Amino acid sequence: MTDTRELTLCEAIREAYIDEMRRDERVFMMGVSIQAGSFPHTKDLTPEFGTHRVVDTPLAEPAIAGAAIGAAQEGLRPIVDFMYAGFSYYAGSEVFMQASQYYFLHGSQLPLPLVFVGTCGVGRRVANEHSTLPYGALIHHPGIKVCMPSTPYDAKGLMKAAIRENNPVFFLWHTSMMSFKGHVPTDDYVVPLGKADVKREGTDVTVLTAGMQVHTALKTAEKLKDEISIEVIDARSFEPFDRDALFKSLEKTTRLVIVDEDFERAGFSAEISAQVMEHGYDLLDAPVKRVCHPNFPIPGGYMDVYTMPTVEKVESAIRDVCR
Amino acid sequence: MTDTRELTLCEAIREAYIDEMRRDERVFMMGVSIQAGSFPHTKDLTPEFGTHRVVDTPLAEPAIAGAAIGAAQEGLRPIVDFMYAGFSYYAGSEVFMQASQYYFLHGSQLPLPLVFVGTCGVGRRVANEHSTLPYGALIHHPGIKVCMPSTPYDAKGLMKAAIRENNPVFFLWHTSMMSFKGHVPTDDYVVPLGKADVKREGTDVTVLTAGMQVHTALKTAEKLKDEISIEVIDARSFEPFDRDALFKSLEKTTRLVIVDEDFERAGFSAEISAQVMEHGYDLLDAPVKRVCHPNFPIPGGYMDVYTMPTVEKVESAIRDVCR
Amino acid sequence: MQTTAVAAASKRGKASPLTDEQKILLFRNLMLAMALDRMMMRVIRAGRMVGFYHEGGIALAPGVAAGTFLRKEDILWPHYRAHGLAHMLAKGIDVKLYVAEHMGREAGCCKGRSSFHFSFPQDHVFGLSGNIGANFPMVVGYGFAAKYKKTDQVVMNCSGDGSYGEGRAHEALLISALWKLPVVFWLENNGMAQHSGEQDLFPGKEISVLAAGYGIPAMKVDGQDLFACAETALAAIAHTRSGKGPIFIECRTLRAQEHSVGNLNNEGPVKRDQKLMDEWKATRDPLKIAAARLIEEGLLTETVFTEWQAEADKQADAMDEFSEASPKAMPSVEELYTQVYAGKGN
Amino acid sequence: MQTTAVAAASKRGKASPLTDEQKILLFRNLMLAMALDRMMMRVIRAGRMVGFYHEGGIALAPGVAAGTFLRKEDILWPHYRAHGLAHMLAKGIDVKLYVAEHMGREAGCCKGRSSFHFSFPQDHVFGLSGNIGANFPMVVGYGFAAKYKKTDQVVMNCSGDGSYGEGRAHEALLISALWKLPVVFWLENNGMAQHSGEQDLFPGKEISVLAAGYGIPAMKVDGQDLFACAETALAAIAHTRSGKGPIFIECRTLRAQEHSVGNLNNEGPVKRDQKLMDEWKATRDPLKIAAARLIEEGLLTETVFTEWQAEADKQADAMDEFSEASPKAMPSVEELYTQVYAGKGN
Ligand SMILES: Cc1ncc(C[n+]2csc(CCOP(=O)(O)OP(=O)(O)O)c2C)c(N)n1
Ligand SMILES: Cc1ncc(C[n+]2csc(CCOP(=O)(O)OP(=O)(O)O)c2C)c(N)n1
Numbered sequence A, B: 001m002t003d004t005r006e007l008t009l010c011e012a013i014r015e016a017y018i019d020e021m022r023r024d025e026r027v028f029m030m031g032v033s034i035q036a037g038s039f040p041h042t043k044d045l046t047p048e049f050g051t052h053r054v055v056d057t058p059l060a061e062p063a064i065a066g067a068a069i070g071a072a073q074e075g076l077r078p079i080v081d082f083m084y085a086g087f088s089y090y091a092g093s094e095v096f097m098q099a100s101q102y103y104f105l106h107g108s109q110l111p112l113p114l115v116f117v118g119t120c121g122v123g124r125r126v127a128n129e130h131s132t133l134p135y136g137a138l139i140h141h142p143g144i145k146v147c148m149p150s151t152p153y154d155a156k157g158l159m160k161a162a163i164r165e166n167n168p169v170f171f172l173w174h175t176s177m178m179s180f181k182g183h184v185p186t187d188d189y190v191v192p193l194g195k196a197d198v199k200r201e202g203t204d205v206t207v208l209t210a211g212m213q214v215h216t217a218l219k220t221a222e223k224l225k226d227e228i229s230i231e232v233i234d235a236r237s238f239e240p241f242d243r244d245a246l247f248k249s250l251e252k253t254t255r256l257v258i259v260d261e262d263f264e265r266a267g268f269s270a271e272i273s274a275q276v277m278e279h280g281y282d283l284l285d286a287p288v289k290r291v292c293h294p295n296f297p298i299p300g301g302y303m304d305v306y307t308m309p310t311v312e313k314v315e316s317a318i319r320d321v322c323r
Numbered sequence C, D: 001m002q003t004t005a006v007a008a009a010s011k012r013g014k015a016s017p018l019t020d021e022q023k024i025l026l027f028r029n030l031m032l033a034m035a036l037d038r039m040m041m042r043v044i045r046a047g048r049m050v051g052f053y054h055e056g057g058i059a060l061a062p063g064v065a066a067g068t069f070l071r072k073e074d075i076l077w078p079h080y081r082a083h084g085l086a087h088m089l090a091k092g093i094d095v096k097l098y099v100a101e102h103m104g105r106e107a108g109c110c111k112g113r114s115s116f117h118f119s120f121p122q123d124h125v126f127g128l129s130g131n132i133g134a135n136f137p138m139v140v141g142y143g144f145a146a147k148y149k150k151t152d153q154v155v156m157n158c159s160g161d162g163s164y165g166e167g168r169a170h171e172a173l174l175i176s177a178l179w180k181l182p183v184v185f186w187l188e189n190n191g192m193a194q195h196s197g198e199q200d201l202f203p204g205k206e207i208s209v210l211a212a213g214y215g216i217p218a219m220k221v222d223g224q225d226l227f228a229c230a231e232t233a234l235a236a237i238a239h240t241r242s243g244k245g246p247i248f249i250e251c252r253t254l255r256a257q258e259h260s261v262g263n264l265n266n267e268g269p270v271k272r273d274q275k276l277m278d279e280w281k282a283t284r285d286p287l288k289i290a291a292a293r294l295i296e297e298g299l300l301t302e303t304v305f306t307e308w309q310a311e312a313d314k315q316a317d318a319m320d321e322f323s324e325a326s327p328k329a330m331p332s333v334e335e336l337y338t339q340v341y342a343g344k345g346n
């Protein structure tokens, strides 16, 4: 049996960094103000690893994103922290087109092991760039893997998998979960990219979600437990997506609600709905429902109570598919 | 009756520019090497409009995209030509987040009338940045309208609508259609954004598509005409999308194939499939099928014959939904 | 291609081009700006603000100077520090609407939905952005529009040293110089960006040396000296308004507190020296420096200072009260859906 | 912060640091580069190329100079003009595999799928990109990796004047200077970007003046003078290899033909002067200039020139034949799907 302790989500990510930087000299990190720790996951890493492995950069997202590609091509394993994932849009070409496409376009010869990191999420009332969850946009562009944890356990395991991965990975974490606590083993483990996790078993309806919204789904399941048996699947990675896990669940439940904090239009949920349409039509007893951010920019102020997925909205979608 | 002549797609766009620049002093254009005309739609505009209205810029996509926003805020109506739409990824933040979101975020006070223009499309064997069709990514980000013509008639009408529109519009055109000819009226007309067009009527299957792929769909319909009656709907705008037109067609045909040259995952087709799932489930007699670019980067070389939607692939999808 | 180091104007005494009225206006603007900054700090500490606040502290003289001489039709992009309140009030903008915006109120200048990424279009102020450096592409558009429309509008483009890391800064400098756009590149250099010190941000000490590469004239000024900043602003505005193209101003200022409320205050892995920051507050406070000068010149007494200070605090508090009195903006999703696109074009 | 205008070395005659062997190597590299350029033009005109080709013409001396003295482990980002063939063959890369790539063949260096956005990872050449200016962020990574791994690798970062419009250039200059990265910013300035002339691209004439803003030393050189370029390359490589940080080299060269095959040849709305371009070809051809010098120095005769020329043309033709002999790369969608991700990490 492995020891576990309670860690926050950021502490868990930080532990992954420490483990992997100890294991592998080629791993290093860059970002704006990461040495101090603009977020706690990079705090106090320089005493052990030095400022040459935990590198503060000027504000220049295209350059640091491209530097990750260049350094990876020269044999290193970079982690580039954008701070807020929304800042990575400055490096739109490097992230969406170059990092993701060079391996394939260059004849699938030279692996590009690199990790982009960014925090995101609605609910802190700070609007657009400080909220945008870029996974819908990211997965549209082939060649980059994308994940987001819902627990400290998954955070550490996914980050370790991302760092060991031989392909670009965008690791997202939800800002509101910075201090979420959970048990994390001290022993080495990874949470493989592309493996979903059943966070709660159920038989009537499947709720597919990820990140912070796993908790909304779990709360809803708890609330409705005497009425409807809800299975909550945490996608954990958006790409590769674990369709097998989803379809296995649908075979049992025949009903699906997708809860997605990102913009609804042409996002992750749309893709999964389309896949179910194409490959799982006969499994369904009701059309798939999406609960997403509405198709307008993420406002600041107090409007998030209406724009985020909530227990009420998820409940109503569940009742719809059960009708 | 209005006079028409045969014009190429680029000539039709150019005519829209001329009309609208004559109508409205606030309309101007910027881009890299547009005065010479890196493509014919901007050729020889300076004799009439001067180099102050048809402005060559340094290579600096973020700046010219942002300049469009700034100039629009100061009361002008900019057209910014990115040459290839893939180059606009350098301005990821300006295009996906700023142009699209400022109107809403700033309290819906100040309209942002601006047009981004870019050519795109698979099939010229020039790979990624010179091929990428960004409409899937664009429509994921709320606040920007996106259109692509399939004929010179639509090109002129959509461009005129885009220039007169009080919101950001990304106008895409397919590079392979540069010299496509078609009848274009001399009289003033617009093709409204958000209005699809039935390019061929049919009763058995609906094929929804846009741009160059309208012609693939039409060829397929012609090929199968003695067997299957195919209705071809040209979306023309991806956002706003004309769902009414689609559902009207589905009421008749009950079967849908979407043909989409952009990446399949989390793109336009996924969204439409999900919408049909949610709002048109009962209309369907078979699951929706997508024929898209596979989920890998757009290769150069001769592989496009396998990666583009073709008559064969569309036919096979049609036969699938008719089974 | 000239780099002029402007001698701190305050040393030139009566030779200053500033009138007494202008000095007093500047001084009272700074007083109000600092009062507002304190009020905003109280509001965020009390948990009544939505979103961030980045304290201005003793770094507000450049902003006041940048704003005070602008005309209504001049375009201002305020530095995001202290959320541009100093710049905007100096330009004559009714900033209580922006205070309300920070509190997510219906009375907010953007209906409470912008967080602090607001806009006052009627005043030719179009934002702040969540992405630092977003100003640079936009000012190219403002400058272009001014030339295109043949107005003599000036674009006052304020931002920090951190923002000059972004490539977008280069693009704006280059295009502004190439097209001779009326843009003042007003750099408020506090030697810090978030938790990084200047040694991690720029290879030299003076960012204004970049300007020479584009043929843009540059001036440096002590950002703690309100009147020196103001004289430089006057010169910069006159330069650009006369059609001579862009100009680059580097105001050297200080960050005497953490980056934003509730944050660390490090330079890289090292905690910043609190004693030094306290010393700055004691000796480099621009309001105190300006007050001493005005007293010396017979334009101010201790009594008047106290009176004005009380007035400024009252004004600031009134803005808080105004905001609190307005309901929290909470339109429904249905209503928000009607707000995505502007209506009919032309 | 020095800007040294290097006197054209050819004028210094025997004082050149180049050995006779080096001169001959450079000369033959240029000869082959120009032969390849002609061959590529024939191939694209015959409709046998997939994608674009951008003729090098009389602008290939800087590329040859940039490549010739690099070690295998040095990183080269070739200028995209003439698709970097000059740079790469000079570095000793087997460019026939890249010729085959242009023809979409299985023998292509990237399995025929990269269009011209290729890579030779084993030779430390990682591309060209469809987006001009994509080199700048990447070279930061190469330079960083060299320092991190404590190698003495040099990064030769070649691109055109157009690319220096992009903000990414600023970011690379800034960070390279800040971190003292071993990057040579090798600018091949032909005063044109696509159909725009330099008056529409940069406010001054010399882009290298930018370097001073970052404290990066800069040199200028006549890009038609192969040996002058080579001497400058040697100096630049020595500078960066010794740990002194980045250096900026501006080679002034000429575009004597249209931007890319089948394109207009305008400067803005105006057609470029064909007579002037013909004159350049007659009087400013770097191969003719270098040949005259070698003949003067007794290192070359007309006969040998003709012999070598024939050899170069034969080599070029052989690359075409090699490529034509390889099957068109047409893997199925199923096969391509297996190529998106690299296998197991570590
Ligand atoms: C594109 C982008 N990168 C990083 C950040 C995070 N960030 C916010 S303010 C700031 C520091 C900016 O420094 P500076 O421009 O010098 O202004 P100062 O805070 O020193 O007044 C940083 C790094 C951001 N908001 N946007
Ligand atoms: C980001 C981007 N913008 C525009 C283009 C179109 N384009 C291709 S080459 C070129 C000219 C580049 O000029 P320069 O760097 O000076 O090289 P030259 O062709 O003069 O050798 C342009 C504008 C592009 N490929 N990428």
Ligand SMILES: [Mg+2]
Residues within 6 Å of the ligand: C160, C161, C162, C188, C189, C190, C191, C192, C193, C194
């Ligand atoms: Mg600063």
Ligand SMILES: [Mg+2]
Residues within 6 Å of the ligand: D160, D161, D162, D188, D189, D190, D191, D192, D193, D194
């Ligand atoms: Mg050039």
